[in-house]
Amino acid sequence: MKKMLTIFGRDVRVNMKNFMAVFIILFPIVMAIGINLFTPGINDTTVNLALLSKDTEMAAYYEDFAKVETFATQGEVENRVAQRDNVVGILPEENGNYYILTQGNEPKEAVVEYAQVLKALYELDAQVADSNAVLHNFGKTVPPLKNTLVNAMILMISILGGMLISLNIVEEKMDNTVSAINVAPISRTAWVFGKSLMGLLLPLVGSFALVLITGFTYINFLQLAAVVVASALISIIVGFVQGLNADDMMTAVAGIKMMMLPMIGSVIGAELVSQKWQWCFYWSPFYWMYKANGIVLSGAGEWPKLLLDTGLVLVITALIFAYQAPRIRKGLEKV
Amino acid sequence: MIKVEGLYHSYNRDGDYAVKNASFEVPKGEVFGFLGPSGAGKSTTQGILTGLLRLQEGKVNVAGYDVKELKRSMFNKIGMSFEQSNVYSALTARENLRFYSKLFDVPTEDPDTLLKLVGLFDVADKKAGEFSKGMKHRLTFARSMMNNPELWFLDEPTTGLDPAIAATIKEIVREKNKQGVTIFLTTHNMYIADELCNRVAFIVDGEIKLIDSPRNLKLQYGQNLVDVEYGDGGSLKKETFSTVDERDIKKLQELIGRKHIATMHTKEATLEEIFIKVTGRELV
Numbered sequence: 112m113k114k115m116l117t118i119f120g121r122d123v124r125v126n127m128k129n130f131m132a133v134f135i136i137l138f139p140i141v142m143a144i145g146i147n148l149f150t151p152g153i154n155d156t157t158v159n160l161a162l163l164s165k166d167t168e169m170a171a172y173y174e175d176f177a178k179v180e181t182f183a184t185q186g187e188v189e190n191r192v193a194q195r196d197n198v199v200g201i202l203p204e205e206n207g208n209y210y211i212l213t214q215g216n217e218p219k220e221a222v223v224e225y226a227q228v229l230k231a232l233y234e235l236d237a238q239v240a241d242s243n244a245v246l247h248n249f250g251k252t253v254p255p256l257k258n259t260l261v262n263a264m265i266l267m268i269s270i271l272g273g274m275l276i277s278l279n280i281v282e283e284k285m286d287n288t289v290s291a292i293n294v295a296p297i298s299r300t301a302w303v304f305g306k307s308l309m310g311l312l313l314p315l316v317g318s319f320a321l322v323l324i325t326g327f328t329y330i331n332f333l334q335l336a337a338v339v340v341a342s343a344l345i346s347i348i349v350g351f352v353q354g355l356n357a358d359d360m361m362t363a364v365a366g367i368k369m370m371m372l373p374m375i376g377s378v379i380g381a382e383l384v385s386q387k388w389q390w391c392f393y394w395s396p397f398y399w400m401y402k403a404n405g406i407v408l409s410g411a412g413e414w415p416k417l418l419l420d421t422g423l424v425l426v427i428t429a430l431i432f433a434y435q436a437p438r439i440r441k442g443l444e445k446v
Numbered sequence: 447m448i449k450v451e452g453l454y455h456s457y458n459r460d461g462d463y464a465v466k467n468a469s470f471e472v473p474k475g476e477v478f479g480f481l482g483p484s485g486a487g488k489s490t491t492q493g494i495l496t497g498l499l500r501l502q503e504g505k506v507n508v509a510g511y512d513v514k515e516l517k518r519s520m521f522n523k524i525g526m527s528f529e530q531s532n533v534y535s536a537l538t539a540r541e542n543l544r545f546y547s548k549l550f551d552v553p554t555e556d557p558d559t560l561l562k563l564v565g566l567f568d569v570a571d572k573k574a575g576e577f578s579k580g581m582k583h584r585l586t587f588a589r590s591m592m593n594n595p596e597l598w599f600l601d602e603p604t605t606g607l608d609p610a611i612a613a614t615i616k617e618i619v620r621e622k623n624k625q626g627v628t629i630f631l632t633t634h635n636m637y638i639a640d641e642l643c644n645r646v647a648f649i650v651d652g653e654i655k656l657i658d659s660p661r662n663l664k665l666q667y668g669q670n671l672v673d674v675e676y677g678d679g680g681s682l683k684k685e686t687f688s689t690v691d692e693r694d695i696k697k698l699q700e701l702i703g704r705k706h707i708a709t710m711h712t713k714e715a716t717l718e719e720i721f722i723k724v725t726g727r728e729l730v
């Protein structure tokens with residue numbers, strides 16, 4: 112165990128000196144910031160309403176469902192709406208009815224329609240207590256694009272873990288240092304696990320950083336950890352296979368990059384292909400990872416469904432492992 | 447310390463043997479040399495002894511361990527310096543040694559002590575990737591001493607090094623042996639074998655031709671000769687006498703009695719000459 116950490120610690124030390132490895136390690140954080148810049152954050156899309164301060168009764172009602180700011184004059188409300196973030200104004204018309212004022216660039220589904228629904232509910236004088244529906248997704252104000260991006264990034268990060276593993280194995284091969292390890296009192300198993308640790312920890316730390324930075328603070332992190340660990344196993348296996356079979360870093364990286372095709376394909380398939388054809392993607396572990404991550408990111412906490420999807424990921428992983436095990440064993444004997 | 451019986455090894459398991467029917471024993475405290483031209487099977491034998499190559503046929507016991515069922519704890523007792531240096535290019539000399547020291551279950555040397563010993567202390571914080579070949583070799587050599595091994599394997603420890611460094615390494619080997627370390631050394635350099643080894647094995651084409659001490663070999667195979675220069679009527683004459691042949695000895699004695707001897711050099715047969723005589727092969 113201690114020696115396993117020694118192996119891992121050495122890999123970390125070497126990776127911190129290598130530009131490509133540092134880039135891979137920082138990638139999740141860079142992506143998180145990128146996602147925040149290009150898609151509205153969760154807080155931005157918690158619908159912000161701008162009202163006139165005289166409409167106190169209306170403000171009190173909306174406050175249960177949205178962030179409400181009040182202004183003295185119609186002009187001030189209009190100024191507020193015109194600012195960059197997503198604020199929707201609700202203002203009285205001459206005839207006493209209220210209308211919705213938007214800037215035009217707000218996400219229609221998440222912000223404007225939500226505001227319209229709220230307005231309608233207020234006008235009907237509907238109360239939460241009146242509803243007998245279980246409000247599962249109430250408060251799910253994350254735009255689907257952001258959800259998809261974060262989900263796909265989590266898959267991407269686990270692939271990057273495999274890429275680091277393969278880089279670290281190629282390094283040992285190029286320096287021919289495995290023979291030195293072989294005449295030290297450390298077991299092959301400890302070495303393999305030590306080398307694998309990176310493929311587990313990078314995805315875990317990276318995904319946690321990613322969801323926290325992008326604002327998915329309400330999710331069940333235990334669920335996220337479960338899905339990420341299950342997803343990382345495939346990358347670890349592929350990382351080893353590529354590392355053991357490649358003779359230089361570039362070949363290893365190219366080999367790992369091949370994993371991105373089925374990954375991206377599965378994400379697109381899950382998102383865009385009609386329900387009737389979804390079965391076409393059932394073979395892909397990434398498809399099930401994506402589904403499982405979707406459940407996690409929704410924050411809805413459906414363990415049974417989550418465990419089913421994660422279980423399928425593990426089953427496919429086991430099949431891949433069974434198929435690759437001889438190659439790995441042979442590769443390990445050679446190094 | 448080492449006991450080998452009927453060792454065979456075929457890389458492709460095709461009956462083409464890199465090592466054939468090798469048998470030998472190395473007692474505790476000895477410096478045992480494996481001498482032979484390159485490609486003779488020295489590294490292969492050492493690879494099997496250190497568990498780097500799987501034992502195919504024969505019995506091998508190393509430091510009390512049966513190599514057939516290799517136990518990792520054996521490596522707490524042995525050290526191995528490789529012919530081809532193999533250190534992490536991305537790590538500094540000190541980091542290389544520090545990392546390696548953490549793999550042992552026994553007390554290890556201080557990395558800096560070892561670096562000083564092989565003359566690398568000044569570059570301890572330099573990446574090994576920037577080292578010259580000789581420096582990398584010394585680092586590999588230093589690493590093999592990390593766990594203060596009882597049994598020390600050295601594969602071509604001085605090959606390709608400049609003479610000053612080679613001398614340092616020889617000195618360290620001698621010192622370690624004085625401390626009781628058993629040493630298994632492979633080389634195709636007969637000077638090293640002659641200087642360092644208590645006994646040598648001549649190995650050619652995977653077969654051990656003989657095992658004996660360099661001194662015995664010289665007594666047995668080497669015809670010791672003496673070159674004499676002496677004054678004879680104003681001019682300087684030169685003659686070579688055998689120290690074994692009875693008539694030569696007599697003539698030499700007469701010469702010393704009657705003539706003025708200018709110079710007299712004994713000329714020993716070298717281990718190389720003996721090697722050629724025994725195996726019919728050169729040591730290259």
Ligand SMILES: Nc1ncnc2c1ncn2[C@@H]1O[C@H](COP(=O)(O)OP(=O)(O)O)[C@@H](O)[C@H]1O
Pocket residue numbers: 457458464482483484485486487488489490491
């Ligand atoms: N990995 C290998 N695969 C196949 N043949 C090898 C391998 N290593 C060495 N050999 C062959 O085995 C023989 C002995 O090699 P080696 O033990 O390295 O010799 P030495 O150390 O005495 O120079 C040589 O003929 C060499 O070509």
Ligand SMILES: [Mg+2]
Pocket residue numbers: 485488489490529601602
């Ligand atoms: Mg050799």
